[in-house]
Amino acid sequence: MFDAYGTLFDTQSVETTVEEAFPGWGSVISHIWRMKQLEYSWLSTLMDRYEDFWSITQRSLDYTLRSLELACDRQTLEGVAAAYLDLKHFEDAPVCLDALAPYRRAILSNGSSAMLASLAERSKLVRSLDHIISVDMNGAYKPSPRAYMLVGDVLKLPPERVAFVSSNGFDICGAKSFGFTVIRVARSPSGPSFVQAEKPQMDERRLFALMRGQLETFDYPPDFTVQSLAEIPDLFERKVR
C-alpha cells in the first residue's frame, strides 16, 4: 500500500507550472502551498468540515497567493492548481511496483478519486496498480484512523498484513499507530551539510525539508527504512512477507 504525494509522485514537480504563472516565485509558492495543503487537510477534518482534496488544493493555493499579495483570478488559480493532476512520478516508482507483482499493489491517498485517476493514468503507473483508494470515501484525511480503515475494507486483510509505504512523517506515524507494517522512504535530504551552516540561513527549501519528510517524534516509528523504493521488492522478500 503506497502513499501517493511525496512517495510515488513528486509534489515539487508543480514548481515549473507555478514559476510560469508567477515568475520568480515558483519555489516559494510551491513550498508554502504544499505545507498549507496538508494543514488544510488536517484542519478541515478536525473542524468536521471535510472537503475533497481538489477543494483543499485550491484553497491552500489561494491562501498562499493572498499571503504573498500576488493577484490572481479564478481561472489562473484553477490552472495552477491543475499542476497537481499531472505530477511527475519519482524514478524509482515504476521499477518498484513492477517488481512487486504478483503481490497486490495499491495506493491510499488524500487525493480525490478524480485527482488520483488523473495521476495514475498520465504517469502510466495505472498499469502496475491493483487498487487506487481515496480517503474521500470516508471523508477524513490521514492520519485519521478513518482514512487507514479503508485499506481493510478494500483488501480484506488485517492491518499487520499490509505493508504501508510512505515518505511523509505524519503518514508514517499515523499508519504505524493504526497497526500497519510500515516502510519509510527517506527521501528528504538531511544532514549537517544540508541544514547547518556557519551562520544558520534558512530559505523555503531548507525549512520545508526541516518541517516535512523528517521522522516525527511520536511513539510510532516505522518498521523499516529505505532510501529508495527500488529497495522494497528485495526487503519485501526477505523481511516483510
Place this chain on the structure above:
Amino acid sequence: MFDAYGTLFDTQSVETTVEEAFPGWGSVISHIWRMKQLEYSWLSTLMDRYEDFWSITQRSLDYTLRSLELACDRQTLEGVAAAYLDLKHFEDAPVCLDALAPYRRAILSNGSSAMLASLAERSKLVRSLDHIISVDMNGAYKPSPRAYMLVGDVLKLPPERVAFVSSNGFDICGAKSFGFTVIRVARSPSGPSFVQAEKPQMDERRLFALMRGQLETFDYPPDFTVQSLAEIPDLFERKVR
C-alpha cells in the same frame, strides 16, 4: 473568551531562552518549534492519540532539534521547553482585560491546566481572568468542536453569546465554524514591504508570518478584526454586546 498563545501571550518570547541554549539558532528553532507544536496538536488529535500540551511542546522541540542535528540531553530539552511556562504577555493584554470588567473574561487554550496556571500567575493576568479553561478536559485540540464545546459547559451560554478573540487563523475559523462571535487580532506583520522583495528571499521569520497569523481561506471569516486588543472594550460596547 481569549486564546492564549499568540493572542494574550507572545510565543516568540521563548527566543531568548532558546538562543542562550543554542547560540545562533534562537530564531530558527523557536519558529520551527512553534509550527511543529501546532502540527503535533493537530496530528495527535487526528490519530486519536491525544497527549497534553506539555508533552506536545517537548516532542515538537525534540523534533526541531533532531532535524537541525543539534545534540541535546533530556535536562536541556526540558529546560528550554519550560520557556513556554513563562511567556511574556503582549502589552495590550492587561488594559483590554481590565477594561472589559465586569463582563466575564476567560481563556480557552491548548495549554495544559498547569501550563496555563503558570502563565496566568507569572504574568499577573490571573487577576483579570474569571475562568481559565484547558482543552485538556476534553482531550482534543483546537479547532476540534470538542475543544470549543468546553466554553458552553463552563459559561452556560450559547456559542453566539460568546465573543471569541484570537490571532491564530486556524482558531478563528474553528471558533467561527463552531458558532462563536469571533474577533480577530491581526498581529502578524504583512503587506508587500514585509513579504515581497525584488528577488523573493525567505527566512524563517517571513515564512512563519506567511504560514501562520494570516486569515485562512475556509468559509468561516471573523465577525470583527482589530489591530490591537486595546480596541476590543470599545468594540464590545458598540457592536458585540
